[in-house]
Structures are given as C-alpha cells and as structure tokens.
Amino acid sequence: MVEIHSTAIVSTEARLGVNVKVGPMAIIKDDVEIGDNSIIGSKSVVYDGARIGSNVTILNSASIAHIPQDKKFHGEYSLCIVEPGSIIYDFVTLHRGTEASGKTVIGKNVVIMHYSHVAHDCYINDNVFIDNCVQIGGHVEVGTGSLLESYTQIHQFCKLGKFVTLITGCKATMDVPPFIICSDKPLKYKGLSEELLRKSGYDENQIKTLNSIYNILYNSGLNISQAKEKIKDSLGENELASEVLDFINASSRGIISK
Numbered sequence: 001m002v003e004i005h006s007t008a009i010v011s012t013e014a015r016l017g018v019n020v021k022v023g024p025m026a027i028i029k030d031d032v033e034i035g036d037n038s039i040i041g042s043k044s045v046v047y048d049g050a051r052i053g054s055n056v057t058i059l060n061s062a063s064i065a066h067i068p069q070d071k072k073f074h075g076e077y078s079l080c081i082v083e084p085g086s087i088i089y090d091f092v093t094l095h096r097g098t099e100a101s102g103k104t105v106i107g108k109n110v111v112i113m114h115y116s117h118v119a120h121d122c123y124i125n126d127n128v129f130i131d132n133c134v135q136i137g138g139h140v141e142v143g144t145g146s147l148l149e150s151y152t153q154i155h156q157f158c159k160l161g162k163f164v165t166l167i168t169g170c171k172a173t174m175d176v177p178p179f180i181i182c183s184d185k186p187l188k189y190k191g192l193s194e195e196l197l198r199k200s201g202y203d204e205n206q207i208k209t210l211n212s213i214y215n216i217l218y219n220s221g222l223n224i225s226q227a228k229e230k231i232k233d234s235l236g237e238n239e240l241a242s243e244v245l246d247f248i249n250a251s252s253r254g255i256i257s258k
Contacts, residue, residue, distance in 0.1 A: 068120030
C-alpha cells in the first residue's frame, strides 16, 4: 500500500514501491522510481531522473535530482541515484549528473544533514556522514565511511579516500588520501581518523601501520616521490601501504600537504 497525502502531487507515471509514504505538498515528477518502505517528506520535490532505493528517508523541503548547475548541461538524460538505507534531511539539494558520467550517486546508508548540497556527477560512497551545511562541488568522490563535519567545502573534481575526516569549516581543493583527519584553510594533514577506523573494525596493528605510512609521508621531510619510495621500501607488499600509494598515484590534482 502507498500512502500519499491529499495535498501531494504525484505523477501517475512515477513508480512507487510498497509502503512508500509521501507527505503534504510533496511533488514527485514523471521519471521517478522510489523503492519499498521509503518516505518523502513534506514539501520535498523529486525530479525526473531520481532513482531512490528502499528504506530511504527524505525529510522536509529537500530537492532531489534537479538539473545540474553546469553551463555544459544541455538537458541530456541523467540520473540521481540514492541507494538503500540513506537519510536525506531537510533542505538538502542533490543534483543529477551530466553527460560526463550520466549520474550522481549517493551510496548505501549515507546520512546528509540539513542544508547540505551535492552537485552533479558526484559519487558519495557507502556509510558516509555529511553534517549540516556542507557544500560539495561537481565530480567529487567521497570514500566509504568518511565524515564531513559542518560547513566544510569540497572543490569540484576532488577525491577523498575512505575514512577521511574533514573538520568543521575546512575547505578541500586537492585530493585527500584515505584514513586521515584534515582541517584548516588551506587544508592540512592532522593525523589519522583513529576513531572512525576503530569503529569500522581496524585493529591496533593496522592503525600502527597507517601511522608509520603517514609519518613517512608527512613528517619525514621527504618530498612526495621520495616518501613513496621509502614507504615501498619500508612496508613492501603491505595492503594498507599499497592502498595509500595507489590513491596517491591515481591523483590528478595532487594531495594535500601538512
């Protein structure tokens, strides 16, 4: 059974799953899919191209899958995907993709708090927590389990590794390697995201290894190329070292400094 408030406007072409609830004055456009047991709050608007998974909660006055704020967008077909279990709070704006990737993706069990914005072609991986008033530019990727505290800003095309913590009010304009805490403007390395790592099942030996990796990278006085070589020499085929080095090697913007 679908529960639609009498003041909501829901297209007859929209595809709503079992036990979906649509609140007062919400609007759901034609090309929309909403999975089972999901909730669309009062005055929220779900635009064409929205693909909302099961058990998703979208609270009041959110804007989902509106057109990108990108001059290169010319009305091409694109999507905004919100995967199962995510919670989107009041006044959040999520834009759909452009021809660059065709989609914006919000992963499983993501929480996005009040007044935050995720621009076109972003990929927010699973279990990310985005606090109030966070602003994320286009083509950004945020790694699994990361924490973006209130008022943080992320420049377009930046990549954040998994289990990254951005402290309140900071601004990322370069890529941020996995597992670390950053703050300040310009963004600086401040240590490991140890609390996130422990909550996610990393043991003390793994945390010790990561501390060794980042001490070489940021505290040894070596440049990035020299630090990468020393990490390889010191830690060999260690999986965590390989993960950090792979991220650095794949970075097109360069990584943050200390």
